[in-house]
Amino acid sequence: MPASNKSLNPFNLFIYCLAFTSGFSIMGIELLAGRILAPFFGSSVHIWGSIITVFMLSLSLGYLFGGKLSTKSASLSRYGLIFILASITILPVVTSSQWLMESIFLTIEDSRYGSLLASTVLFFIPTVILGMLSPYSVRLLVTNSNESGQVAGKLYFVSTLGSALGTIITSFYFVMWFEINTIIVSFSLILGLLGLLAVIVDKISLNNTSTATGSTCDV
């Protein structure tokens, strides 16, 4: 497969699509976090303070780690593995949030710190991992330094657009059609399947390129 200079070759389109999904899921989950915490910590304004703080903090760390990770033999497979990891770490929100929140509720009387700890326990790890995807996507998309700013701009555009849609669609429609757990499991499944697809695509294209031209995948 010859290296294309056009940014919208199928490979790039796939990366953008994955970044969009990750942005969509992050905000969909953040929005549901308010509903998940409400039975134990209420809906006072500090609940959103806790949730937004934890998401912002995790994303910032995720960007840092993702950028660092992308310097060492970056590949579509590794990118896909990050998605799979994110998919798995979201699941405790469905399986264990009740007893986790209950024990936090019992130990911490102040609902500000209770909600802060609960959102950390439930959302910190998956959001860090989802945050890693952004710089990693840039690494996979950039082929020369001249276009790096433009690529980063496009990627932010796509993933933040995903976030916007994830927020509005989840809050306007999903909550009316599905249970919270159903929505979270769906996000997890979609992220996991896309990750798996990325790994498969990478393996196939590696085989193709090595059999056809003998060169290594140059992304």
Place this chain on the structure above:
Amino acid sequence: MFSHNTINNVIMTSLGLLLILMLLPQQASAKVIHKERSLYRNILVEDKGDLRCLKFNVKSSKTQQSCFLKSQPERLYFNYTKLLLSSLLINPNPEKILVVGLGGGTMSNTLHQLLPNSQIDNVEIDNSVIKVAREYFHFFENDNIKAISQDGRVFVKRALLKKQQYDWIILDAFNGDYIPEHLMTKEFLEEIKKLLTPNGILTANTFSVSKLYDYESATYKAVFGDFYQVRNLKNSNRVILAMNPEYNKHNADINNLTKANVEALKQALKQFGVDTHFLAQSMSSTQNAEDWPKNTPLLTDQFAPANLLNID
């Protein structure tokens, strides 16, 4: 010389004009006497002649939270607040009362006058509302009557941990434009049920016009079994009255249920503008009339789009 008639006419006309002038400023327009932006909403206190109202967000009558007549502060202005008192027809001496949603504190004041020895806990999420109630609505507090600034759900969960119980729980946390969805779910009502004493009663001000009516009714029925609906044909409010089903077998015969107290409370409630006979007549059991579809989904912590259902 003016004739007798002319003088009379002049006097009558001027008296009439004076009367109109005296009435005009009262009827003309409402005056905002206090305005503040709290963490949750805009709070308005409005005077319209003798009537003082607490409003949230906008200057329309739809968002009135609490009103009272300055000349007759004990009179209950809103119909639904009168309907909430139906609980007294079944259990006239609640010793511990929980009110979720303070508003202007008029409910708490009324209950204190009726039951001076009862303990009343008012839970209100918005601290600014508590301050406004104190300052503009004569909200009365003492050792027995408290206002706690906390989310209702969190208060109920903590109260259960402390093994507290209430004889009467009043849910009045729903205003027209935003519904705290976590205070409407099956799980929350289960918690409320555990917080009731054996003879405990829950009265809740609920929605009766939107799609939410069916969902809410089905959810209450799932938790409490058959309940009583208290409604007034004059307006769109419906109060749900549910008793602790673990101890009370549902009695669909309202007359029999309230018989003992309708006469006994007649005088006591009259000063608040409440007619006990009429109140008893406004009650009906869902055992005879279930007016929502059988397969209505329940509101749960997992599924509670109450605000979306309340749109139309």
